[in-house]
Structures are given as structure tokens and as C-alpha cells.
Amino acid sequence: MLTAKTCKDTKQLIAVAQNVLAESIPVKYMVPAEMLPPKSQLDVHNFPAQSGLMSPKELQITETSSVDIVKAIANGEWTAEEVTVAFARRAVISHQVTNFATEFLISDALAHARDLDRTFKKTGRVVGPLHGLPISVKEHISMEGRITHGSYIAWIDKISSEDATLVKLLKKAGAVFHVRTNQPQSLMHLDCDNNIYGRTYNPFNRNLTSGGSSGGEGVSIGMKASPMGVGTDSGGSIRQPASCNGVYGFRPTTLRLPHGGTVMPGMGQESIRCVIGPLGQGVDDLELFMKSVLDQSPWDYDPSLVPVPWRSSMPSKNITVGVIWDDGIVRPHPPIQRALRETVAKLKAYGVKKVTFQPYKHDLAWKIISALYFPDGAAAQKDVLAEAGEMLLPLTEWAFGFSHGPLTIAENWHWNVQREKYRTEYHEVMKSKDVDVIICPAYVGVAPEHGTAHYWNYTSVWNLLDHPACVFPFGGVVDPKLDKPEFDYKPRNEQDNCEWKKYCPETFLGAPIGLQVVGKRYHDEEVLAATRVIESALRADNLG
Amino acid sequence: MLTAKTCKDTKQLIAVAQNVLAESIPVKYMVPAEMLPPKSQLDVHNFPAQSGLMSPKELQITETSSVDIVKAIANGEWTAEEVTVAFARRAVISHQVTNFATEFLISDALAHARDLDRTFKKTGRVVGPLHGLPISVKEHISMEGRITHGSYIAWIDKISSEDATLVKLLKKAGAVFHVRTNQPQSLMHLDCDNNIYGRTYNPFNRNLTSGGSSGGEGVSIGMKASPMGVGTDSGGSIRQPASCNGVYGFRPTTLRLPHGGTVMPGMGQESIRCVIGPLGQGVDDLELFMKSVLDQSPWDYDPSLVPVPWRSSMPSKNITVGVIWDDGIVRPHPPIQRALRETVAKLKAYGVKKVTFQPYKHDLAWKIISALYFPDGAAAQKDVLAEAGEMLLPLTEWAFGFSHGPLTIAENWHWNVQREKYRTEYHEVMKSKDVDVIICPAYVGVAPEHGTAHYWNYTSVWNLLDHPACVFPFGGVVDPKLDKPEFDYKPRNEQDNCEWKKYCPETFLGAPIGLQVVGKRYHDEEVLAATRVIESALRADNLG
Numbered sequence A, B: 001m002l003t004a005k006t007c008k009d010t011k012q013l014i015a016v017a018q019n020v021l022a023e024s025i026p027v028k029y030m031v032p033a034e035m036l037p038p039k040s041q042l043d044v045h046n047f048p049a050q051s052g053l054m055s056p057k058e059l060q061i062t063e064t065s066s067v068d069i070v071k072a073i074a075n076g077e078w079t080a081e082e083v084t085v086a087f088a089r090r091a092v093i094s095h096q097v098t099n100f101a102t103e104f105l106i107s108d109a110l111a112h113a114r115d116l117d118r119t120f121k122k123t124g125r126v127v128g129p130l131h132g133l134p135i136s137v138k139e140h141i142s143m144e145g146r147i148t149h150g151s152y153i154a155w156i157d158k159i160s161s162e163d164a165t166l167v168k169l170l171k172k173a174g175a176v177f178h179v180r181t182n183q184p185q186s187l188m189h190l191d192c193d194n195n196i197y198g199r200t201y202n203p204f205n206r207n208l209t210s211g212g213s214s215g216g217e218g219v220s221i222g223m224k225a226s227p228m229g230v231g232t233d234s235g236g237s238i239r240q241p242a243s244c245n246g247v248y249g250f251r252p253t254t255l256r257l258p259h260g261g262t263v264m265p266g267m268g269q270e271s272i273r274c275v276i277g278p279l280g281q282g283v284d285d286l287e288l289f290m291k292s293v294l295d296q297s298p299w300d301y302d303p304s305l306v307p308v309p310w311r312s313s314m315p316s317k318n319i320t321v322g323v324i325w326d327d328g329i330v331r332p333h334p335p336i337q338r339a340l341r342e343t344v345a346k347l348k349a350y351g352v353k354k355v356t357f358q359p360y361k362h363d364l365a366w367k368i369i370s371a372l373y374f375p376d377g378a379a380a381q382k383d384v385l386a387e388a389g390e391m392l393l394p395l396t397e398w399a400f401g402f403s404h405g406p407l408t409i410a411e412n413w414h415w416n417v418q419r420e421k422y423r424t425e426y427h428e429v430m431k432s433k434d435v436d437v438i439i440c441p442a443y444v445g446v447a448p449e450h451g452t453a454h455y456w457n458y459t460s461v462w463n464l465l466d467h468p469a470c471v472f473p474f475g476g477v478v479d480p481k482l483d484k485p486e487f488d489y490k491p492r493n494e495q496d497n498c499e500w501k502k503y504c505p506e507t508f509l510g511a512p513i514g515l516q517v518v519g520k521r522y523h524d525e526e527v528l529a530a531t532r533v534i535e536s537a538l539r540a541d542n543l544g
Helices: A007-024 A056-062 A066-074 A080-098 A106-123 A153-157 A165-172 A215-222 A239-244 A283-294 A334-350 A362-373 A379-387 A394-400 A409-432 A457-465 A494-501 A524-539 B007-024 B056-062 B066-074 B080-098 B106-123 B165-172 B215-222 B239-244 B283-294 B334-350 B362-373 B379-387 B394-400 B409-432 B457-465 B494-501 B524-539
Strands: A101-104 A134-138 A176-181 A228-233 A248-251 A275-280 A320-323 A353-356 A437-441 A469-477 A512-519 B101-104 B134-138 B176-181 B228-233 B248-251 B275-280 B320-323 B353-356 B437-441 B469-477 B512-519
Touching (some): A007 A153, A080 A134, A101 A215, A106 A176, A165 A228, A176 A215, A239 A469, A248 A524, A283 A524, A334 A469, A362 A409, A362 A457, A457 A512, B007 B101, B066 B080, B080 B106, B080 B176, B134 B215, B165 B228, B228 B248, B228 B283, B239 B469, B248 B283, B334 B437, B334 B469, B362 B409, B469 B524
Parallel strands (some): A320 A353, A320 A437, B320 B437
Antiparallel strands (some): A101 A176, A248 A275, A437 A512, B228 B275, B248 B469
């Protein structure tokens, strides 16, 4: 149903958003058009360093982890201002080659950074654990006085009256926000394209997607345009872009971090909750984020949250890692298989107990979660799209197609009961196998080609279960010599066939490889601790 | 829609349930019919003691709190068997004058008690913190191998395949189950009548209701037929019967205690969750219950639970108590007003800070929760009633009338959003007033006459907010001299008028007076600690 907004309004609205972006880019940080890499250059992830526009110190700063940045500022070694300038510069250059930003916040960020520097100079103390740390934020997370449209053209006239709760808490901890980032139409693609800004490109291979829906965040961290970022995840939207861009992403258990102020249609749907969480350059960064927020008792601002503080968990080799090699539905691509094999071998050499974990009814998981993603048949989303006469992108159609059609209340309840039953059974299976965490693919392969991210269930199964999950980079990229296609593989079903046919190593040159570590519900701390152990095993030179 | 079950089947089903009850009553414990008080005798609460059928030791045991019973057993002073016998005897006599039970479990209870005694004798140790403690359980909470019908005739053919999760945990802690208790049709009355067993009577005045929906539990604890009981609460169903029977009842925050195995139509409805919780003879008993369960990490059995252990909170006078004298919609009856006035005066004398707390939009609260009780228009309940061609009792019609009609998914979400907004605002109001707990009526008056419990919002507002709430006996009963009707009061609306007209002190002779203490969400421990403080103030002889 089209309402008052005509096509002309639509064009005007798009122009408004595009102008906000264009005018927010400081010209002095921009690379002149003639110095930009040619469109044919696929790998641009190192372009900020190669551009010659960043000083050695700026490169040093932007190649430092969040944990070390806040230390350097707290030591008085670096100022918040110079850190902000370094990341602002890198963010602008990164945007020019990937289109990852929706709005730069650089003058505000610099004013805030200078303010923090003054406070530090006066008191000798930092205001909080994130003092001076630049953080990028996915667009649909509200910022006071700014448009928050969630990639819906019709919502370009919506200006947030206050910061999202999480933004407030990060600010209180001392964070500086320098850039807002892109996301796909409907926020329900593992890809990043919309009718407002267009596509965000993968910096390691611009033929590939940045992932999604937090695709802008994936690029932001992947290009070191920001040391830390905030994304959201209902089906893999933090983890899959983290994997696509060779960085770390964490989907916490729901209701630990405050979700208030996140803008999307269908608020009040509680069968599957969207979760907010961090992306960063390492596990330490993810933990810094979680701890900085939870140490502020967010449940005292948002009574929907569970009052569970961050309980730092010491990494210990004395864990049992369950390995999911294949979910039984879609076979992971060769680079992912290789990463799993090598990781498991290194875990063994490192002395960590690992067992093959038979995935428990992941097909049923998909049946349940696909019913519960859009209990209203995606009417909430479709209405907002129709409001601006907006065309549905193919991956939007694809996601809405998950819907079982509008459900009745009784049907919605039926699927809620199935979800609870499945959660209890999965928990029992993990307990019965004595498995502390599961290691598994973060996606069927590396970053897929634009518009081809169809299979969600390597991440969405954990959304259904509400298990915390961390994606980390295995290290290295697709290697045609090692990652040969399995020509003789016989796909088990249509989905398997569809994903199998997509694999050809040459398509994915340069693409980083990610893996996923998953824990039991509310065992967020153990997931990060286990990821550290797995990384130590990978780095240890103890094979053979 | 009527199904295979015909009226004949219905009669047979009722007969099955009634026979189960009749055959479960040990004849040797029964009071001969001619010794029972006449029907015209309204106050029967002390009949077990007056019957002459209980020994002094049995009376002593049954007049002891749970905390002291488990101590006496752990000291070797009493055996679990003699404790069980004492409560079994008292329960049977109590049932004869109130009709509170649906099934006695005495032979199993005695076998279990003897087993516990043997273990104790052999090891010198108790099996858990509830070793040998008799506990009564509301019928719709599953017990393995027994019918669990939830007061629905159509479900009398349902036999539970396992114990409810909470029953399992209580058993692990050493509890002995001796009796299952009555509840109203649909489980949605603040009263206790159904088509299977009929009405449960208030032992203090049999013209009045036992309250509901955990009315059988209210009587069980009120007559000391059990030292502790398990009820459920979606709108006041633990607290109002506790108040009606002069005992303690606690509605914890949702998802702290496991709800699995509780039988009712409309499972999967998550907008307003039914909560399971204890009734007992004192705050210590309630805390013993909570701690005994939470110390077993129930979240490791039921992953829907929040992993928050019981954090014992020391009672401190250094709290601020907000007083709700009147919710602005329906004026509490004179005995409740008197109880509040006296409590507040004693709090002042005791040195506890108290402030008048302006109830925040309790009318809106009712609008939201009444929409969310039956998002399906009570179709789930009506279907089960229709299955056996069951007549709707007037209070069932009344409760179903709360429904705004069947909601669409979008409407359900709309009300979920309103609920979240209201929770956040209420939390802010409490914070802004520095109020730790609120003291307020537990019901508009004392136990109402049968079939007249119409106004829910003194308890249901806290269900909407998901705030923990404890009902405690103020002490004393309705006093016609002190609690005169307010003839000159001008009711503010139809509901107010309806409740005001019901008050006449002579109607409520002998009825105990209860009050309610409410805390912030998840502040369960503080609610019990504050109730102790309030009780200390009431007991302290420091006025004037």
C-alpha cells in the first residue's frame, strides 16, 4: 500500500541521506580521485597504508588493538585527539574504496576527544575504560539528533531523539564515535546492499560481499578504520561479516547488552531477538567491550536485561571442544574444511581435548527459526518498504521467503514451544557429551559473491538456541592449491548443491577464513576464554 | 467445537478424578462425619486442633515453621516419618472442612519419609536442605504417573510422564510431597471453584473464598496442613490466596525458578509469563525454598532460566519504603487501609524511611496486561473447555472478558512494546524517588465472598512489570469496630463502585488481613529482606 510518499519524495529522501554522508566527509582526509585504485583492483584492504596519506604514527595507531590503544592513552603516550585523527583519516580512505560508511562524525568526535584530553590533563585520570577509543556504529543504532533509518528510505525523515542505551554507556566509558556504517535493506541479508547508499565492498576482494547485515562494521574493523565496532545479529549479522573481513565478532546471549534505541520494523517480536554486540581486532577487544558495558550495570537502565555481571573466565586447556565439521545439510567449502582440520590438529597437539560433535537436528532448527523470523509474514518490513514505494532487493525477497506466511497467535506459540524444546534438548546433548564449546564454520565458505549469501544456518542455529558465539580469523586466505573444489562430491539436497556449485577457489582469492566458537547459553565468558585457548593452539609451534 | 468426548464421557472423567481423590484419603485419618463442624460454622481454621484427633506432638509439629522443622529433623529430634504423619493427618482433617485437596499422596510420602530416615540414620546426614519437609503442590504442576488436568475435565485423561522440573529439584533437596491442591477452572480466578471438585472454602470464614488460583495452597498453608506449598501466579494467584489465608506467598521474578512441567493451555505465550513460587509460614520459609532450588543451579536443567544464584540479602533499616495507599482506580477496603496506616506508623517509629508513592499509571498497566493475558481471545482455554462440553463458570467468563479479542501478531507486538516501555518508566520512577520497595494492598480487601473476586490490579500490575512481590499477614482480622464502611465515599468509577459496595465488615468476620511488599525486577532477595524489616517494625513495641 503506497501512502503519501511519492516517488519524487523517495528520490528526495535518498538525496537527503546521501547528502548527509557526502557533507560529513572531511575533504582534507580524502584521497584525490586520480590516486584511488582502479575499479579492477580487487584487493584494497591495505590501500590506506599504500596511499601515502597516512603518517607512520597514524599507521601505527590504527594497527593497534583497542586494548593497547586505551592503555597508550591512559599512559599519556598518545592523546585521544591524535588517535581520533588517525582513525578518521583511515576511515575516510577506507570508505572511498569500499563504501562502508553512512555518516562520518568527525568534528563531533574531535571535539569529544579534545575534551577527554583536557580532562585527562587536568585530573591525570581517564573517564572510563574506553577513554578516547574510537568506535564505529551500525547505522540503525540510534544517535541523538541524527537520522536513523535502518536502510529504509521511508524512515530517512526519522531523527533520533536520544542515543541508544548502549551508545550512552559506551560514551560514559569514554568512547568516541567517528563513523556510522552501512547495512542491507531490511537488515536481513548476510550481505550489504540497499537502495540508499548501494553496496559495501569486501576490501580483500571487491567482487565479494562485505557480509551482513553488519557489513559496514565488518569492513570498518577489517580495514582498521576503527579499532572496535558495534553490530547487531539476528541470524549471523555480526559473525558472518566478521568472518568475511578477517576480524573478530561476538554475538552475546540475548538480554545481557541493552538493545534499546535500535531501530527496525516489528519491534515487540520476542520469539527471536536481535542481539547487539561488538566487533574488534582480538578477543581482548571483545572482552574489553563486554566488561566496559556490564561493569556499568546496564540492567539498572534497562530492566529487561538480566543482572549478570561480566565474570572474567581464565582460559584453560582443560576444556572439551566439540567439532562440527558439517551441519549435515550444507557441506562447508574447502577453505573452511581445511581451517577446521588444521585447527583441530593444532588443538590436539596443544593438549586440548576435542571430540566430533554430531550436530543435533540443525534441519529442525532452521524449520523453527524460519517460522519465527517473520511471524507476521514480514508485513512489518513490507509496510515500511511500501511506504516509499521501495523496490525489494533479491536478497530481501529471499529472506522474506523464509516466512511460513503470517502465523496466527496459536501458531506463533506452537513454534515458541518447539524452540524451547529444542533449546533444552541441545543443552542436554552438549552436557551428555561433556562439551564446553563447539567449534564450527562461521558460514558455508568465505565471503560470498555479491548477492549470493543464501545459507544462514551455520550462524542462525545459534540465534535460535540463544548460545553466545564468537567468530575469529583462522589466519590466511583462500589458497587455490590447498583449497581445490571437490568435483566428485555428491550434494545431498538442493541447498547443498546450490552452495557447492558456488565454490571455485579463483572466485574467492584473497578472502580471509573465519571460524566460530559457540558456548552454552549465558556462558559468554567461557566462549571468549575458549577462543583464546584455540588461538593459542593455532599460534603454538608444536606440530609434527 | 465438541469432539469425541460426549457428556457421558465428561461425567465419567469427573468420576475418575473424584475417585482418585476419594481413594487417596486414608480413612484412619478422617474425622467421622458426625464430629465435623456444622455447615453453619464459618470459622474452621482451628478445627484440626479442636478435633481431638491430633496428638499434642502432632499439633506441635504442624505449628512449626519449615525452617524449624528441617532443623529438628537434621538434629535427630524428629523423624521425617513422624513429621509426615502429623501433616498428613492435619491435611486430611483440613480437607474435610475446606475441600482444598485434589489428591493425597500419603503412602508414597510415608515411604519416602522412611527412606529419608534410614539414610539419615545410616549416614548421619540429611540429603538436602529440605530433608523430610512435607510440601503441598498445586494440581497443575506435573507429578510422574499421576493425572494432571489443570482443572480441565477434558484433561483428566492426561497422565504426566515425569515430575515438573521444580518438583524434581525439591525432591532432590529432600522434600516429601503429601498432598496436591485445588485450583479454579481456567486457572484464571482469584477464587477457587471448578467443575471437578467444586469450591475450596476459606477456613477462617467459609462464606469467603480461599482465593486463587492457588486457593488450595492458600488453605493448605493457612490451616497448617503443610508447612510449605508450591503455587503459580500470572495475576496474583500465589499472593491473593496467601493474603486470604493469613500466610506468606512469594511471586519471584520470572525465569528464576523452573516452570517446566506446569500444565495449562496456551503454552508458548510469552507476553505475560506464569511464575511458579512458594507459600509458607514466614519469610524464612520462603527464603529456604528459593535458596534450596537456586543452590541447585536450575539453569543447568532448564536453559530458559537466568543464571542468577540466590544472593541472601541482609535486612537493613536503611531502606526507603514507598507506600501505595490506593492505586487511584479502586479504593482498598477499610481493613486494608487500617493495616497500611498502622504499618506505616510502625515503620516510622522503627526508623525506616517511608514516602508516599504515587502509583504510576496503574490504569495503563491494566490496559496492557488485559490485552496480553489472552492474545488469542482465550481460544486455547475455550477449546479445552469445549472438548468436554464444559460449562464456563461466571469467573471464567469474567476473566476471558478481559481479552481485547483475538489479536493479530502485529497487535500482540504493539502491546509487548507498551509493556516494555511501561516497565522502563516504572523502573525510572522508582529510581527517581529512591524507593527500594513498595508496600501496598495485596487485594482490594480481605478474602472476598465466593464468586466475587473481580479486581485483579493490586497484584497483576506487578505481573506486568515482572517485579518480585511478597505477601505477608498484617496480623489480626477484620474488626467491625475499627473497620467501618465509608458511607460517604464517592466512588470514582464503575469498578470502584462495584468493590466499594461489597464492603460490610460483618460479611468478612474472621478474615485475615494481608499486605504486599514489591521490589524492582530481579531484586527478589531485597523483597524478602525488606519484608523482614517491615515485620520487625510491626512486632516492635515502640509506638507512642
